[in-house]
Amino acid sequence: MEKKQNTLYVGSLAKGLRLLRAFDESHTELSLVALAERSGLDKSAVQRLANTLHIEGMLDKDPVTRRFRPSHAWLELAYAYYWSDQLVGQAIPKLIDLSQEIGETVNLAELSRDHIIYVSRLPCQRTYFAATVIGRRLPALSTSAGRAIISTFSPEDREEAIETWPLKPFTARTTLDRATIRTSINEAVQQGHAISSDQMILSEIGVACPIIGPDGRAFAAVQCSVSAHTWTRERIRAEILPRLQDTANAISPSSQVHRR
Amino acid sequence: MEKKQNTLYVGSLAKGLRLLRAFDESHTELSLVALAERSGLDKSAVQRLANTLHIEGMLDKDPVTRRFRPSHAWLELAYAYYWSDQLVGQAIPKLIDLSQEIGETVNLAELSRDHIIYVSRLPCQRTYFAATVIGRRLPALSTSAGRAIISTFSPEDREEAIETWPLKPFTARTTLDRATIRTSINEAVQQGHAISSDQMILSEIGVACPIIGPDGRAFAAVQCSVSAHTWTRERIRAEILPRLQDTANAISPSSQVHRR
């Protein structure tokens, strides 16, 4: 087994993690062989690793179907994550206020390499399930939050992101043309916020304001998703944006003490 | 190293997991030796394991302090968890409606052995941070949600839970007397809901209704936390309880198709 690196890389551990990552929105419970297929490991290895994960409480095993599923321990990890993320603690009360004020879904997104990840979500209206789940990771270029963040980068970094970061079609109208995205991000540079439509789901409009770090560069954004059926961009700018902006600003400057 | 079991138990993987679990609310970032102390492993082992976790993206490493922290991957695991939990998908839209109606914090709690774990939280008022974080695991006996769930058990199971499940003092007024808890649970048996005060934090009142499975036994509860400064038990029963009950019922019967 010619895994990565040597000596201070524990292959068995890495393989176990592969098993955990085999689960996603379309693979919610997996049998032994399914796990083997998805992880690329052989049956014996999966047998041992999955068994270990089960004993350690990281995987639940249905006694009748013998299928494995994520356990509550996965949520406990999220719990630990939240305490370690300075920004969330800072932001949460302000996000609650904002969501109460505007009565629409409010999200906190953080940059995660070339993606954004929703770290906190406060749904106010019924929405599709995926819009309520934390931990969703989406290409930064395709989201209002990502564009808002990128808009705070230096021109070079901005261009690099626009040119090289990944894109993926989610709806028929997801923008895959980088020139169009550049235009959108340039607007965000001018206006201090980003707006996008129909990117993740049709008839959805997203607005986002960057949370700017001490170095002037954003690492996160406050974002709001609304339905195009009840909102226009103009109304969003008039009614939502000011408060969204205030919230993002309120989170931004005070964070300089914490970020390291 | 005489770890548990044999042959189909991969010790290295288990040790790696110990490292992940070393992080919690009061240990948000850990150095190599701190990690060694908390996990009970020796420095060399931690070095290798932590390095592996870092390479695999499960731990962030501060380039200057060299400390490790939970990475965004921990949230991605939570994301996968949510898709695998049938109940959450079922419940979320109804919980959103409920929280909008009553304007107070609404939680979904699941039974996790002798604890409950908050699976979904919809904060409506500013609260302390811990009340907004998913994945919090609390002794079932000390929470309204846990008591509501236990109240649906058979008399024997109920008694066993009351007598043997763990308790831990969180506030000066956390009930540690099992007889008092028995009374509270018996009330819940009669009334179909549980109410508790001052258990996790002072001046907080929790109300919960069980989500009853096809076998008549609850495995989860809808819970609502309010401040004792603005609410009395009477007003809670009059204004919150009916809707809470409806929500729990709405989630309960339809779930029989899914639960396995």
Added chain:
DNA sequence: GCGAAGCGTATCATATAATAATACTTGATA
């Protein structure tokens, strides 16, 4: 009701891959 296929489980000889001791490097403290 039989045979085959698919999957989960158990066993075991082998050498790979993890171990833990040791030594080196860095940087903070006094």
Added chain:
DNA sequence: TATCAAGTATTATTATATGATACGCTTCGC
């Protein structure tokens, strides 16, 4: 500048994980 604590690198040793093989149980299709 000396000391200490913490992170990093190296190495010989063997324990530990490996994966091939075989067994048993269901679930099909015939």
